[in-house]
Amino acid sequence: MPRTLNNCPAPAKLNLFLHVTGRRADGYHLLQTVFQLVDFNDLLHFEVRDDDLIRRSTDIPGVPEQSDLVVRAARLLQTAIRAKSSVVAGSAYKPLGANIGIEKNLPMGGGLGGGSSDAATTLMALNHLWQGGLSREELMALGLQLGADVPFFLFGRNAFAEGIGESLQKLDTPRLWFVIIQPGVTIPTEIIFSSSELTRSTKPVKMTDFSIGTKKLFGKNDLEAVAVKQFPEVAEAIKWLGNYGDARMTGSGACVFCAFTEEHQADAALKSVPSQWKAWKAKAMQEHPLAGLL
CATH class of the missing domain: 3.30.230.10 (Ribosomal Protein S5; domain 2)
Incomplete structure (x- = not known):
């Protein structure tokens, strides 16, 4: 053992x-x-x-x-x-x-x-x-x-x-690269979900409706509208990264991301990220690295 x-x-x-x-x-x-x-x-x-x-x-x-x-x-x-x-x-x-x-x-x-x-x-x-x-x-x-x-x-x-x-x-997703920016703030999940301004009535979609592109991502992040009002740093990062494609927040924040079809495109964006932000390049995976343990 x-x-x-x-x-x-x-x-x-x-x-x-x-x-x-x-x-x-x-x-x-x-x-x-x-x-x-x-x-x-x-x-x-x-x-x-x-x-x-x-x-x-x-x-x-x-x-x-x-x-x-x-x-x-x-x-x-x-x-x-x-x-x-x-x-x-x-x-x-x-x-x-x-x-x-x-x-x-x-x-x-x-x-x-x-x-x-x-x-x-x-x-x-x-x-x-x-x-x-x-x-x-x-x-x-x-x-x-x-x-x-x-x-x-x-x-x-x-x-x-x-x-x-x-x-x-x-769900199988395309081979993509992502640039992820941490705007310098931490957002407690409960602050976003407890907000009276959170939309809780988005019309359900089907899995077959989902598609992904880099110029226009599918749907939206309903939590983003709440987060950007309370944390302008998130709004600023989305606006900047939006110069390279459809940028949005992940989860309840604070990180934002943009998708790229080619690694060199992600590298170029990463190189230009303003110094006040932490940023990373990440590649899409289909499977968890430890999936073989189960």
């Missing part, structure tokens, strides 16, 4: 569009979106412990260890493996632990799904290392307890998503 898994990617996602179509009685918003995986990621490192302790070996400013989604995911997985083992084997299961190191590259509060992706990578890697035997579907059900975006990363493919983001259909 392997004792370590190092350099495990936790890739970013982009919302190629994001429509809010309603709101459930429990307050959760009903969405439609296309999730696009890109090769811009955090890296996680895992080492099995013989006791049942979960330890984060990396300090992340502003994120206490006990509330980190990575730590919570590991503990949730321990509980699930214990429950499944007792049913299958009929005997008490002694859970293993883990030391987890995180190299953070994805900005927090950027709409790139960094925390959710880290949690999904944790579930996949530790299920493998601990020989937990949980299926992809079982891990996705666990992931939903941690956040609405976590099941997508466990799904492992680009997807058309509905519901609160948990109803997923596989």
Whole structure:
């Protein structure tokens, strides 16, 4: 049994569009979106412990260890493996632990799904290392307890998503390059979703309606109109990046992106990004790098 898994990617996602179509009685918003995986990621490192302790070996400013989604995911997985083992084997299961190191590259509060992706990578890697035997579907059900975006990363493919983001259909997307800009602000998701100005009645679309181009992206991001009013830095980044194509915000922000059909086009745009912003180039992926673990 392997004792370590190092350099495990936790890739970013982009919302190629994001429509809010309603709101459930429990307050959760009903969405439609296309999730696009890109090769811009955090890296996680895992080492099995013989006791049942979960330890984060990396300090992340502003994120206490006990509330980190990575730590919570590991503990949730321990509980699930214990429950499944007792049913299958009929005997008490002694859970293993883990030391987890995180190299953070994805900005927090950027709409790139960094925390959710880290949690999904944790579930996949530790299920493998601990020989937990949980299926992809079982891990996705666990992931939903941690956040609405976590099941997508466990799904492992680009997807058309509905519901609160948990109803997923596989979707093949074109070979594209993206330039992603972090405008220098962090946007808490709850600020956007709780806004009285948020449109919650966009007409639902079908997956077959979706298409993607670089001059004009499909649909819109309903959250963007709220974000740009409260965070003018986002509006400024969208306006600047719009010189190269149809630029928009991903998720609830703050990162914005633009798609390119050729890498050299993305390189040219990236080279011109004003120095006050952090920016990255990322390539579209069809499959999660750890999909083979499941």
